[in-house]
Amino acid sequence: MNDHHPQSDDLLLQATRYVLEEMDAAERDHFEEILLEDQPAREAVASAVELLVVTHAAHKPMADRPTLRSPAPRHPADRSTAKHPRRFVWWLSAVAASLLVAAVAWMQSRPLPPQGDIAQVTPENEEEQGKGLAQVWARSLDENHERESVVRGLWWDPEMPVDLAEIVVEDRPRFGTDSLAELGEDELAVVPPSWMLTALAAQQEKLLPATDMTEQVEESRQ
Amino acid sequence: MDWPREDRPLGDQRADGQQRDDRLASEEVAALHDEHALGLRRFVLGVLRDPELTADVVQTTFGQLVRVGHLTQAESRKAWLYQVAYREALAAGRRRSKEKGTQPGQADGQVDGQTLDWLAAAAVDEGLAPLVQAERVAHVRAALDALAPELSEVVRLRIYQQRTFAQIAKQLDIPLGTALGRMQTALKKLREKLAKWDRDEHE
Numbered sequence: 001m002n003d004h005h006p007q008s009d010d011l012l013l014q015a016t017r018y019v020l021e022e023m024d025a026a027e028r029d030h031f032e033e034i035l036l037e038d039q040p041a042r043e044a045v046a047s048a049v050e051l052l053v054v055t056h057a058a059h060k061p062m063a064d065r066p067t068l069r070s071p072a073p074r075h076p077a078d079r080s081t082a083k084h085p086r087r088f089v090w091w092l093s094a095v096a097a098s099l100l101v102a103a104v105a106w107m108q109s110r111p112l113p114p115q116g117d118i119a120q121v122t123p124e125n126e127e128e129q130g131k132g133l134a135q136v137w138a139r140s141l142d143e144n145h146e147r148e149s150v151v152r153g154l155w156w157d158p159e160m161p162v163d164l165a166e167i168v169v170e171d172r173p174r175f176g177t178d179s180l181a182e183l184g185e186d187e188l189a190v191v192p193p194s195w196m197l198t199a200l201a202a203q204q205e206k207l208l209p210a211t212d213m214t215e216q217v218e219e220s221r222q
Numbered sequence: 223m224d225w226p227r228e229d230r231p232l233g234d235q236r237a238d239g240q241q242r243d244d245r246l247a248s249e250e251v252a253a254l255h256d257e258h259a260l261g262l263r264r265f266v267l268g269v270l271r272d273p274e275l276t277a278d279v280v281q282t283t284f285g286q287l288v289r290v291g292h293l294t295q296a297e298s299r300k301a302w303l304y305q306v307a308y309r310e311a312l313a314a315g316r317r318r319s320k321e322k323g324t325q326p327g328q329a330d331g332q333v334d335g336q337t338l339d340w341l342a343a344a345a346v347d348e349g350l351a352p353l354v355q356a357e358r359v360a361h362v363r364a365a366l367d368a369l370a371p372e373l374s375e376v377v378r379l380r381i382y383q384q385r386t387f388a389q390i391a392k393q394l395d396i397p398l399g400t401a402l403g404r405m406q407t408a409l410k411k412l413r414e415k416l417a418k419w420d421r422d423e424h425e
Contacts, residue, residue, distance in 0.1 A: 012413065013406040019268040020338075020380070022387055035269075035308055042304045046264035049344070051412055052381060053264075056341040057355075058363040059382040 015044035269311040283307040365415040373408040
């Protein structure tokens with residue numbers, strides 16, 4: 001900011017009116033004639049712009065001011081999330097948690113086949129039972145996954161590094177083990193149970209009689 | 223630049239018959255850029271109210287400095303730069319008006335000259351370090367808070383609410399001259415505060 005002389009206050013006001021387009025056409029033309037020759041008038045315009053820019057910035061709400069932790073983005077498309085990254089993450093987490101709770105409630109409200117029916121598969125309902133069994137198993141897997149996701153969604157904080165191993169306790173590989181005996185309780189929960197594989201095999205034998213389903217079952221177990 | 227000979231800046235008038243191999247050294251051009259680029263940018267912005275076009279004009283101006291700056295007097299170089307920039311700005315403004323079908327002096331998207339969105343874009347292009355800019359803004363904010371209420375109200379209505387001085391005078395039920403006088407006093411105080419802060423920063 002240049003130092004100024006007392007008589008330049010009026011020039012600064014004129015320059016401000018020029019920059020703000022508060023002059024009528026005649027005044028503007030006259031002022032632009034002055035700008036052709038008069039260096040103090042040119043510098044007054046520069047001073048007016050400097051004051052207007054910084055004053056305009058000073059009026060911005062606190063939420064829009066840049067901070068050291070979240071520098072203001074230069075691209076408008078980035079502004080909606082980048083200005084409030086923490087708020088955006090919390091909002092996203094809340095929406096995800098709400099969706100998961102709704103999904104769990106919906107799953108629980110669906111009618112499940114009675115457990116007793118699983119052991120009483122008949123040729124008439126074999127196909128439907130096979131689908132039902134698969135659904136039961138898939139649902140149990142989904143629920144396990146959802147519980148884990150809910151835990152992550154509720155506790156995940158971008159500001160706080162979280163070791164997911166503390167939540168999902170085991171660090172052994174879930175797959176690739178040679179036998180079921182080597183699997184822990186958690187691993188067994190994601191391996192298709194034998195009763196379900198048998199039911200599915202029976203169903204597949206109907207549809208594809210030429211295929212040796214026993215081999216497929218054995219392969220899938222491995 | 224194809225100006226009539228009598229309208230050319232001093233450097234161009236003396237360019238005929240001069241050798242070009244004694245152009246300004248790059249260090250000298252860089253020093254002049256460091257000293258005057260920000261002021262030139264603000265000046266051209268005040269004429270065009272268009273940060274993008276302003277950047278082009280300032281670049282062209284320093285291109286002229288490289289080309290014929292050595293033909294100007296060192297003591298008048300600042301005024302010469304502003305003169306070149308002003309003529310370039312007027313030409314750019316005329317081209318823009320022709321392309322957009324608007325009146326000269328009227329920036330893009332403006333209905334009646336009240337849109338000040340370019341001020342926000344200009345703040346990004348000030349070329350100051352973010353922390354320095356943030357401190358300047360904070361200092362001006364404190365200065366605004368320290369203004370008498372009747373002064374800060376005019377500033378707020380004009381710059382933030384984007385009312386015209388005539389509308390402000392009507393809203394506050396004061397003469398137009400009073401509204402302008404309050405703005406003038408407020409600007410004077412803000413300028414003094416900012417100048418003092420800048421001086422303290424450089425010491």
